[in-house]
Amino acid sequence: MATVTLRQGGLHCDVRPDLGGCIAGLWCDGLPVLRSTPGDTLHSVRECGSFPLVPFSNRIGQATLLWQGTGHPLVTHALTEAHAIHGVGWMRPWAVLEQSDRFLLLAHEHRAEPHWPFAYDASQTLQLLDGALELTLSITNQSSVPAPVGLGWHPYFVKRPHSHLRFEASGRWDMGSDKLPTGHRPSPGLDTDCATLDVDHCFDGWAGVAHLRDEALDVRIRAPLRHLVVYTQPTRDFVAVEPVSHVNNAWSLHAQGHSSERLGLRVLAPGESFCTQMRLEVSARS
Numbered sequence: 092m093a094t095v096t097l098r099q100g101g102l103h104c105d106v107r108p109d110l111g112g113c114i115a116g117l118w119c120d121g122l123p124v125l126r127s128t129p130g131d132t133l134h135s136v137r138e139c140g141s142f143p144l145v146p147f148s149n150r151i152g153q154a155t156l157l158w159q160g161t162g163h164p165l166v167t168h169a170l171t172e173a174h175a176i177h178g179v180g181w182m183r184p185w186a187v188l189e190q191s192d193r194f195l196l197l198a199h200e201h202r203a204e205p206h207w208p209f210a211y212d213a214s215q216t217l218q219l220l221d222g223a224l225e226l227t228l229s230i231t232n233q234s235s236v237p238a239p240v241g242l243g244w245h246p247y248f249v250k251r252p253h254s255h256l257r258f259e260a261s262g263r264w265d266m267g268s269d270k271l272p273t274g275h276r277p278s279p280g281l282d283t284d285c286a287t288l289d290v291d292h293c294f295d296g297w298a299g300v301a302h303l304r305d306e307a308l309d310v311r312i313r314a315p316l317r318h319l320v321v322y323t324q325p326t327r328d329f330v331a332v333e334p335v336s337h338v339n340n341a342w343s344l345h346a347q348g349h350s351s352e353r354l355g356l357r358v359l360a361p362g363e364s365f366c367t368q369m370r371l372e373v374s375a376r377s
Contacts, residue, residue: 094130099193099219102373105130112185112197112215113142114246117224119373122307126247126329136181141246143228145180145213146201148243149293149320149339152271156208157346158239163208174270174340177245179206180213193219200233209238222374229366232359239342240357243316243335244369250323250330251305254285258319261296264338271340281321285330291322293339295353301332304376311372318355334369 094115097104105115105127113136116127125140136142154175156163165175168182185197198214201207210233218225232238248254260280264272270291278294285303297319301312314334322331337355338344344354357365 095195097193097219100221102219108187108197109184111136111142111181113139116140120375123249124373142181143215144243145178147178147241148335150174150176152340152343157342166206209234224371227368231364235361237358237360240359241337242367245333247329247331248303250285250328254305256303257282258301259298260294264293266291287325289324294319309374313370
């Protein structure tokens with residue numbers, strides 16, 4: 092499937108519907124905002140600028156969904172990864188339902204199978220506005236029983252010299268060596284230079300806006316969600332700043348006694364939908 096290119100003002104976005112509905116790249120006046128590859132040369136979702144997280148974000152421990160007293164075995168995605176990761180949508184082609192120079196509507200249908208035991212329909216929109224990329228992501232439970240769901244995005248922002256990340260939160264879930272949460276602690280968020288930042292945590296009580304700036308660009312990430320996963324290391328050339336609806340490994344934590352509200356768990360009745368959005372506001376620094 093061909094790359095879909097959106098343009099508005101100084102913003103330019105390449106989308107690959109066939110590769111998980113991912114954003115291959117986003118540029119502002121020719122500068123990459125996300126880790127960016129021209130769409131026609133992108134070969135893997137793992138190399139893209141951003142991809143949608145549906146029907147869950149991050150990891151489900153030991154690839155087993157614990158739900159209503161039953162353990163549902165899921166599929167892992169790599170020989171070195173013991174957990175199910177990032178949902179299903181990023182591994183599937185998405186159909187183009189509508190497109191224009193600035194707008195794109197994509198959809199994919201999932202039927203119950205080992206990657207996820209509940210049927211759903213998902214859609215996403217991407218729209219370029221003056222100085223912003225606006226995205227929506229929606230899921231509808233097509234199963235005959237209530238189903239757990241989660242949504243989010245996994246954008247990789249370019250880490251240039253003097254990149255600085257700032258956002259407010261109330262707490263964070265620390266990750267262990269197995270990349271699963273080990274405990275919760277109070278946290279005000281982050282206000283730090285990214286060059287030496289070594290972090291892989293899910294923050295909760297997020298205030299809904301994160302500001303990433305460097306000598307070239309100002310980027311604000313906005314979403315009506317309360318959880319934010321942040322991942323980078325000094326050796327990485329990106330900062331992943333991921334608005335998500337729930338904590339990593341949320342269903343296993345719920346089975347351990349943590350409350351649904353704290354974890355951000357959502358359950359959809361048959362035919363019920365959940366929709367959220369993310370807005371990336373981008374401007375060049377003079």
